[in-house]
Amino acid sequence: MSRSLKALIGPSILNSDLSRLYEESQKLLDNGADYLHLDVMDGHFVPNLTLGHPVVKCLRNKIKDVFFETHMMVSKPEQWIVPMADAGVNQYTFHIEPVDNVAEVCRKIKENGMKVGLAIKPGTPVTEVERYISMSDMVLIMTVEPGFGGQKFMENQMAKVKYLRGQYPLLDIEVDGGVGPATISCCANAGANMIVSGTAVIGAADQAATIRSLRETVQQAINNK
Numbered sequence: 001m002s003r004s005l006k007a008l009i010g011p012s013i014l015n016s017d018l019s020r021l022y023e024e025s026q027k028l029l030d031n032g033a034d035y036l037h038l039d040v041m042d043g044h045f046v047p048n049l050t051l052g053h054p055v056v057k058c059l060r061n062k063i064k065d066v067f068f069e070t071h072m073m074v075s076k077p078e079q080w081i082v083p084m085a086d087a088g089v090n091q092y093t094f095h096i097e098p099v100d101n102v103a104e105v106c107r108k109i110k111e112n113g114m115k116v117g118l119a120i121k122p123g124t125p126v127t128e129v130e131r132y133i134s135m136s137d138m139v140l141i142m143t144v145e146p147g148f149g150g151q152k153f154m155e156n157q158m159a160k161v162k163y164l165r166g167q168y169p170l171l172d173i174e175v176d177g178g179v180g181p182a183t184i185s186c187c188a189n190a191g192a193n194m195i196v197s198g199t200a201v202i203g204a205a206d207q208a209a210t211i212r213s214l215r216e217t218v219q220q221a222i223n224n225k
């Protein structure tokens with residue numbers, strides 16, 4: 001049977017009340033999130049700090065059967081592969097910009113039993129990531145400068161998504177940054193199927209309805225292709 005694309009919504013907990021990380025995460029899952037997108041920042045690759053593998057491990061101890069993606073906004077992604085695998089991460093998504101040997105990092109991630117996600121910043125050409133696609137499970141096209149939640153969606157990044165979708169009909173393509181009800185059609189029509197949404201979902205009056213509506217918009221675009 002051939003594989004088909006699936007619309008998946010992975011909320012980012014970055015702009016939630018982080019003193020209640022477990023409760024906020026569980027609430028998102030109860031409201032229909034397909035996976036959790038955990039933003040890891042090192043204060044060096046981006047000018048902000050969030051959480052690391054000890055926190056991810058504690059969260060994993062409380063939330064067992066859910067797909068955890070870590071979005072590694074770090075200068076040395078190779079350094080955190082083993083600790084994140086040990087913490088129970090399912091997919092290790094890292095930025096290729098600071099990495100000399102992307103293939104080697106991909107190899108190590110797989111060797112440690114995780115899926116590989118390749119991320120690029122808004123200023124990085126899509127061709128930079130395209131050459132590594134065969135080694136990856138997913139490509140993340142950032143739609144804000146990484147580092148902070150609550151920023152404005154960059155529509156000009158959709159050209160990258162459209163290009164990738166045209167070339168790779170079954171590739172998992174994720175968008176992250178400023179995505180919510182106002183911008184989801186843009187992402188869906190360009191061909192993104194994995195949707196990270198932080199502020200828009202966390203702050204929604206009806207979280208379940210918002211998650212459902214994001215997924216329906218994306219699934220409809222997939223079905224109409």
Ligand SMILES: O=C(CO)[C@H](O)[C@H](O)COP(=O)(O)O
Pocket residue numbers: 012014015037039071073144145146147148149150151176177178179196197198199200
């Ligand atoms: O990687 C990120 C920031 O670097 C976050 O995942 C992203 O910003 C999600 O939050 P929001 O939807 O509020 O933009």
Ligand SMILES: [Fe+2]
Pocket residue numbers: 012037038039071176196
């Ligand atoms: Fe992110």
